[in-house]
Amino acid sequence: MATYPNGLRGRLVRPHEEPPSGRHLLGRVAFLDHHRPPAVRDGVADMGVHLARDESALVTEVWETDAPPTSGMYRDLVYAHDGEYLFCAGQIPEGGSYREPVREAYDAAFDLISELGYPHVIRIWHFINDINRANADGMEIYRDFCLGRAEAVDRRLGPAGEMPAATGIGSLGGGISWYLLTSRSGRVRHLENPLQVPAPSYPHRYGPRPPKFARATSLSPPGLDGAGDIFVAGTASILGHETVHEGDVAKQCDVTLANMAKVLSRENLLAHGIDDGRTLKDLRLVKVYLRHEEDLEAVRSACAEAFSDTAEIVYFTVDICRSDLLVEIEGIAPRPTA
Ligand SMILES: O=C(O)C1=C[C@@H](O)[C@H](O)C=C1
Ligand SMILES: CC(=O)C(=O)O
Numbered sequence: 001m002a003t004y005p006n007g008l009r010g011r012l013v014r015p016h017e018e019p020p021s022g023r024h025l026l027g028r029v030a031f032l033d034h035h036r037p038p039a040v041r042d043g044v045a046d047m048g049v050h051l052a053r054d055e056s057a058l059v060t061e062v063w064e065t066d067a068p069p070t071s072g073m074y075r076d077l078v079y080a081h082d083g084e085y086l087f088c089a090g091q092i093p094e095g096g097s098y099r100e101p102v103r104e105a106y107d108a109a110f111d112l113i114s115e116l117g118y119p120h121v122i123r124i125w126h127f128i129n130d131i132n133r134a135n136a137d138g139m140e141i142y143r144d145f146c147l148g149r150a151e152a153v154d155r156r157l158g159p160a161g162e163m164p165a166a167t168g169i170g171s172l173g174g175g176i177s178w179y180l181l182t183s184r185s186g187r188v189r190h191l192e193n194p195l196q197v198p199a200p201s202y203p204h205r206y207g208p209r210p211p212k213f214a215r216a217t218s219l220s221p222p223g224l225d226g227a228g229d230i231f232v233a234g235t236a237s238i239l240g241h242e243t244v245h246e247g248d249v250a251k252q253c254d255v256t257l258a259n260m261a262k263v264l265s266r267e268n269l270l271a272h273g274i275d276d277g278r279t280l281k282d283l284r285l286v287k288v289y290l291r292h293e294e295d296l297e298a299v300r301s302a303c304a305e306a307f308s309d310t311a312e313i314v315y316f317t318v319d320i321c322r323s324d325l326l327v328e329i330e331g332i333a334p335r336p337t338a
Pocket of ligand 2: 199211235236237321322328
């Protein structure tokens, strides 16, 4: 049984399921067969991401907290905050080049975070339509996105500025949809994986500016020394900085799962000064992204064996940030009860 000492909890709600009750809805992200612009809907900060190819993939991710939130619009962003946590979501329209609009979107998010006073960024998700296609200048859209993000992070946090666990994955439309969670007073620690080169240190062969994200981020409420929830970034079959097992989805799953297990391991948490350890069986709110629908059975079978049978797992068939990657997985490991 997991606990949520932080008071922040994410849940996946299927169509026709009872929405969560008894707690406050900080933010809502619906994974749909179309995109829905960020707005306050029924009093909830809300956005729809075009990620579902059919009804079976329709699901809504809700973020619940213990305190009633205040929601609103800030420039083009929708947000809600409850005194300890901030949810913020935005959408960058389809365009010929994303470098500048991504920089502006990150600037707006950093301004909002600063104005409301929630400085500790916990986790960011980006869903990028046509992620592997070339933009109007012939640059792969994912690299174009990374360029704008790196410039914004450099300017706001400095070249060594630490960014949290993230996901940067394809979508089925709607330009770039993104959302993030930040904390006012929680302790946030960004973790790396010894089996992988930190993404910000990737060589230039992957693009003019590297991705800016950590392999995982631990969030502890004030006063808790150990790790609270551990947010694991989108993880794939990359060792060092190279993709391994091109063309072999089963082996890419194995390496992906081994990377996730390593970043959660006691050995790795201790190396980051955290006296704790988690396993794949602790993960919940697992999102699995696969490039080809025909790989679903193989990926499902690997995930069924790796994760707990109580883990909520959703599968999306979308492009992945490197064209030689066939699968990517993310999840959250809540602090286990004693
Ligand atoms: O660019 C990112 O933020 C990112 C890309 C993928 O490596 C994976 O989704 C994790 C993060
Ligand atoms: C998943 C991925 O692309 C990365 O770790 O860089």
